[in-house]
Amino acid sequence: ADVTLRMHQFLPAQASVPKNILDVWADKIEAESGGRIEIQRFPAMQLGGKPPQLIDQAIDGVADIIWTVSGYTPGRFPRTEVFELPFTMTNAEAVSRAYWDLAQETMIDDDFKQFKVLGLWVHGPGLIHSKKPVESIGDLNGVKLRAPTRVTNSLFSSLGATPVGMPVPAVPEALSKGVIDATVIPWEVTGALKVSELVKNHTTFGDDSLYTTTFIFAMNKERWDALPDDLKAIIDANSGAEFSAFAGKQMQMDDDGPRQLAVDLGNNIITLSPDQVAEWKTAAQATTEAWVAEMDEKGKDGTGLRARALELIEQYTAN
Amino acid sequence: MSMLELGYASFPILLLMIFLRAPIGLAMMLCGIGGLYFAMGGSNMFMAKLKSETYSTFSSYSLTIIPMFLLMGQFATLSGMSKALFNAAESWLGHRRGGVAMAAVGSCAGFGAICGSSLATAATMSRVALPELRRYGYSGGFSTATLAAGGTLGILIPPSVILVIYAILTEQNIAKLFLAAFIPGILAALGYIITISLYVRRHPDAAGTRAPVPYPERIRALLDVWPVLLVFGLVVGGIYLGWFTPTEGAAVGAAGTGLIALVSGNLTWKVFVDSILATAHSTAMIFFIVLGAGMYNGFLALSQVPQELSGWVIGQGFSPWTVLMLILVFYLIFGCLMDSLSMILLTIPIFFPVISALDFGMSPEHVAIWFGILVLIVVEVGLITPPVGMNLFIINAMDRSTPMVQTYKAVMWFVASDLVRVVILVLFPAITLFLIP
Amino acid sequence: MERLARFMAIVGGLVLTFLVLLTCVSVLGRGLNTFGHSDLLNYVSKSLADALIATGVSPVNGDFEIVEAGVAFAIFSFLPICQLYSAHATVDVFTNFLPRKLNRLLIVFWEIVLTAVILLITWRLYAGMQSKMANGEITFLLQFPVWWAYAASFAAALVASVVGIYCAIARVAELISGRAYMPHSEEAVH
Ligand code: NA
Ligand code: NA
Numbered sequence: 001a002d003v004t005l006r007m008h009q010f011l012p013a014q015a016s017v018p019k020n021i022l023d024v025w026a027d028k029i030e031a032e033s034g035g036r037i038e039i040q041r042f043p044a045m046q047l048g049g050k051p052p053q054l055i056d057q058a059i060d061g062v063a064d065i066i067w068t069v070s071g072y073t074p075g076r077f078p079r080t081e082v083f084e085l086p087f088t089m090t091n092a093e094a095v096s097r098a099y100w101d102l103a104q105e106t107m108i109d110d111d112f113k114q115f116k117v118l119g120l121w122v123h124g125p126g127l128i129h130s131k132k133p134v135e136s137i138g139d140l141n142g143v144k145l146r147a148p149t150r151v152t153n154s155l156f157s158s159l160g161a162t163p164v165g166m167p168v169p170a171v172p173e174a175l176s177k178g179v180i181d182a183t184v185i186p187w188e189v190t191g192a193l194k195v196s197e198l199v200k201n202h203t204t205f206g207d208d209s210l211y212t213t214t215f216i217f218a219m220n221k222e223r224w225d226a227l228p229d230d231l232k233a234i235i236d237a238n239s240g241a242e243f244s245a246f247a248g249k250q251m252q253m254d255d256d257g258p259r260q261l262a263v264d265l266g267n268n269i270i271t272l273s274p275d276q277v278a279e280w281k282t283a284a285q286a287t288t289e290a291w292v293a294e295m296d297e298k299g300k301d302g303t304g305l306r307a308r309a310l311e312l313i314e315q316y317t318a319n
Numbered sequence: 320m321s322m323l324e325l326g327y328a329s330f331p332i333l334l335l336m337i338f339l340r341a342p343i344g345l346a347m348m349l350c351g352i353g354g355l356y357f358a359m360g361g362s363n364m365f366m367a368k369l370k371s372e373t374y375s376t377f378s379s380y381s382l383t384i385i386p387m388f389l390l391m392g393q394f395a396t397l398s399g400m401s402k403a404l405f406n407a408a409e410s411w412l413g414h415r416r417g418g419v420a421m422a423a424v425g426s427c428a429g430f431g432a433i434c435g436s437s438l439a440t441a442a443t444m445s446r447v448a449l450p451e452l453r454r455y456g457y458s459g460g461f462s463t464a465t466l467a468a469g470g471t472l473g474i475l476i477p478p479s480v481i482l483v484i485y486a487i488l489t490e491q492n493i494a495k496l497f498l499a500a501f502i503p504g505i506l507a508a509l510g511y512i513i514t515i516s517l518y519v520r521r522h523p524d525a526a527g528t529r530a531p532v533p534y535p536e537r538i539r540a541l542l543d544v545w546p547v548l549l550v551f552g553l554v555v556g557g558i559y560l561g562w563f564t565p566t567e568g569a570a571v572g573a574a575g576t577g578l579i580a581l582v583s584g585n586l587t588w589k590v591f592v593d594s595i596l597a598t599a600h601s602t603a604m605i606f607f608i609v610l611g612a613g614m615y616n617g618f619l620a621l622s623q624v625p626q627e628l629s630g631w632v633i634g635q636g637f638s639p640w641t642v643l644m645l646i647l648v649f650y651l652i653f654g655c656l657m658d659s660l661s662m663i664l665l666t667i668p669i670f671f672p673v674i675s676a677l678d679f680g681m682s683p684e685h686v687a688i689w690f691g692i693l694v695l696i697v698v699e700v701g702l703i704t705p706p707v708g709m710n711l712f713i714i715n716a717m718d719r720s721t722p723m724v725q726t727y728k729a730v731m732w733f734v735a736s737d738l739v740r741v742v743i744l745v746l747f748p749a750i751t752l753f754l755i756p
Numbered sequence: 757m758e759r760l761a762r763f764m765a766i767v768g769g770l771v772l773t774f775l776v777l778l779t780c781v782s783v784l785g786r787g788l789n790t791f792g793h794s795d796l797l798n799y800v801s802k803s804l805a806d807a808l809i810a811t812g813v814s815p816v817n818g819d820f821e822i823v824e825a826g827v828a829f830a831i832f833s834f835l836p837i838c839q840l841y842s843a844h845a846t847v848d849v850f851t852n853f854l855p856r857k858l859n860r861l862l863i864v865f866w867e868i869v870l871t872a873v874i875l876l877i878t879w880r881l882y883a884g885m886q887s888k889m890a891n892g893e894i895t896f897l898l899q900f901p902v903w904w905a906y907a908a909s910f911a912a913a914l915v916a917s918v919v920g921i922y923c924a925i926a927r928v929a930e931l932i933s934g935r936a937y938m939p940h941s942e943e944a945v946h
Pocket of ligand 2: 654655700702703704706
């Protein structure tokens with residue numbers, strides 16, 4: 001190969017995101033370049049460091065290509081949080097398209113200026129997995145849970161739950177030992193963490209989605225600039241808006257298997273009625289408002305971001 | 320030179336540096352830095368890695384268990400607790416041939432039941448048992464080897480940091496893996512005790528003798544163990560019943576032993592400072608090695624040596640049992656050189672899919688659990704195999720009067736005991752899977 | 757120099773002790789909070805349960821982050837005493853066959869290399885701190901700037917560098933003069 005690129009990420013190779021999204025992308029590029037590009041895959045943080053360092057590894061050239069969760073480094077990609085606000089997410093494909101567009105408009109020269117962005121997407125609807133059934137907000141009172149993002153963390157604090165901080169891999173043990181009573185993740189992740197074996201209740205929000213998480217798939221800028229134009233064209237053709245939409249859609253599809261597993265285990269899958277969801281939405285409003293105010297205060301136009309994000313989501317969801 | 324060749328070339332260079340008295344963590348670090356330098360044709364890569372990797376290694380929450388358990392061990396030692404535990408074992412076993420060493424293994428097993436780290440178990444129990452072994456005329460190499468082997472019970476008997484990592488990498492149930500490790504852990508302790516009795520038969524002058532303790536005194540020694548039972552019960556019970564995580568358990572244990580030391584009047588400011596200084600020595604040494612291993616492993620992964628090796632193994636078209644044997648032998652060989660945690664992190668993502676694809680005539684979950692326990696044991700053997708055995712280094716650092724070579728000689732007996740156990744567990748998977756529903 | 761290394765180790769040890777206590781308080785707070793919400797206590801006495809919850813007992817918010825930042829500082833603080841007392845693990849099996857003079861040369865050599873690596877680590881930690889300052893990264897729950905934690909570790913690493921330089925110079929001086937300047941020199945062991 002003329003060019004060898006090192007792709008680094010935090011999940012084991014057999015997990016669904018590497019298998020169904022990242023490898024698909026890499027295989028296509030290797031094939032279309034006629035073998036001129038080789039993409040070496042380093043799963044499970046094999047090149048060293050912890051997941052929060054992935055983005056710096058792409059910036060500093062420790063890895064050439066990385067996939068990471070933007071919330072792993074709170075404060076660095078504040079604008080991405082607009083898609084993580086409660087009940088903002090509709091479906092992962094539409095929101096991923098909106099995320100890509102909004103990033104082009106507001107983030108590419110600021111939050112993301114230190115690297116080449118290859119893809120931006122979100123996962124399927126996030127939900128609550130708990131030992132005791134959670135239907136009303138009152139059921140959250142005193143529940144110790146691990147929340148996945150800065151936004152969900154303040155959401156659940158304000159709803160009366162007790163957030164407990166811990167890294168994702170610690171969740172199964174913490175659940176089995178009762179260190180936490182509940183966790184908040186999409187179905188796709190419950191497979192790897194065996195959550196359905198550890199808790200019996202799953203709270204879903206009907207056609208609405210409690211939250212989602214934003215991901216960044218990025219490349220080192222110098223490596224990108226050094227590529228010959230024809231190879232750049234091959235990578236560009238396989239990246240961007242369409243790839244982001246594909247990745248979001250695929251992640252939501254990967255929710256099905258683990259969800260079926262919970263059904264097969266005879267777990268209690270709670271679907272809240274539209275009236276119940278409306279109560280949750282009202283209660284969550286304060287979190288959204290606080291986020292908008294915080295961003296406005298920091299000079300990042302939270303009001304504008306929120307409005308534009310909702311507009312884009314509506315546009316893509318309607319299609 | 321290709322990256323792969325660089326990777327292979329780094330092994331002899333690492334060994335040479337270590338044999339020339341380089342601090343082990345430093346040697347790994349230099350090989351990692353040097354390897355990255357030549358592989359990338361410049362210093363950018365390692366300079367970038369060092370920006371955050373030292374901090375992230377030192378700030379690792381899961382590794383916090385090490386200084387906390389070391390501190391607990393210090394407090395327990397100073398308040399006479401880990402000594403009481405050892406004394407109780409010793410009063411019942413001490414008069415036998417090699418009995419003090421057997422007691423050391425027994426108390427290591429007890430400590431291992433609350434400590435998830437082999438290094439911490441080895442370090443803590445050595446502080447208690449090493450002076451006693453030497454006092455009763457046990458030879459230096461035999462004493463250090465016994466404790467190095469006993470220390471491995473720290474990761475073998477649950478809870479175990481390595482098993483937690485394995486469970487997450489392979490998406491297996493942690494509680495089931497802990498349960499599966501229980502019988503092999505007890506077998507390990509029994510194996511070491513048998514090894515000790517064989518060793519003292521072969522080397523009668525390696526162990527001193529002591530008079531049997533009268534029964535009333537043995538009972539009293541058992542009663543003296545109550546603070547130990549209290550704290551151990553709180554920590555073990557708390558971790559198993561879900562009152563807290565292993566790291567929190569370590570903190571509760573450290574605070575509990577500290578409190579008991581304070582109440583018993585043993586904890587003066589000077590004593591407190593001494594225990595901090597001792598904790599500081601061991602902690603800094605261990606983390607420097609972890610840091611070096613991290614750098615070196617980052618380079619090895621980049622050079623694709625582990626990937627190439629596993630690709631070669633699959634390419635040969637061997638039977639499932641041959642592949643399993645090759646993997647276990649691979650771990651034994653690499654265990655001579657590498658850090659166990661990094662080795663697991665580096666290789667399980669490669670080997671596990673290989674093993675999962677083979678038919679051992681068991682359910683996939685059973686294969687995963689059984690393989691996990693086997694890997695745990697061979698990795699644990701790596702902690703005591705020369706030349707690079709973490710436990711050996713740690714204990715030898717505590718007993719500078721014993722030359723390393725004597726430890727190496729004696730520890731081979733325990734390595735042999737481990738190998739026998741691995742063969743038994745490979746041949747009879749039912750032993751490992753007995754407690755699994 | 758020994759006093760500086762000891763002082764640093766004790767400061768690190770006090771931080772470690774604080775983390776131990778903080779974790780215990782968090783465990784206790786979580787336990788009492790769970791108890792207050794438990795069916796048992798609410799069955800026995802609703803008012804007692806409510807009173808317990810009203811005290812606001814709960815796990816310490818962000819304990820996890822404080823432990824991570826604190827333990828990094830503690831370990832950096834432990835490095836100087838480890839180097840000063842030559843506590844780093846080494847293998848002397850093979851060098852024992854070599855002449856004593858050569859052994860001492862090797863010890864001096866590795867001491868200098870170790871010091872160089874500690875200086876490198878300290879310098880890179882500073883670079884890491886600068887990039888954390890520039891990119892505004894904060895922690896997950898308490899939302900304090902990550903560079904604060906880097907700065908604390910950097911301060912401890914600076915002391916480790918100073919002690920390292922002292923050790924390297926002392927080793928060279930020992931080699932030249934034949935006298936012992938380090939607490940655990942070759943002479944002190946054998
Ligand atoms: Na253990
Ligand atoms: Na070894």
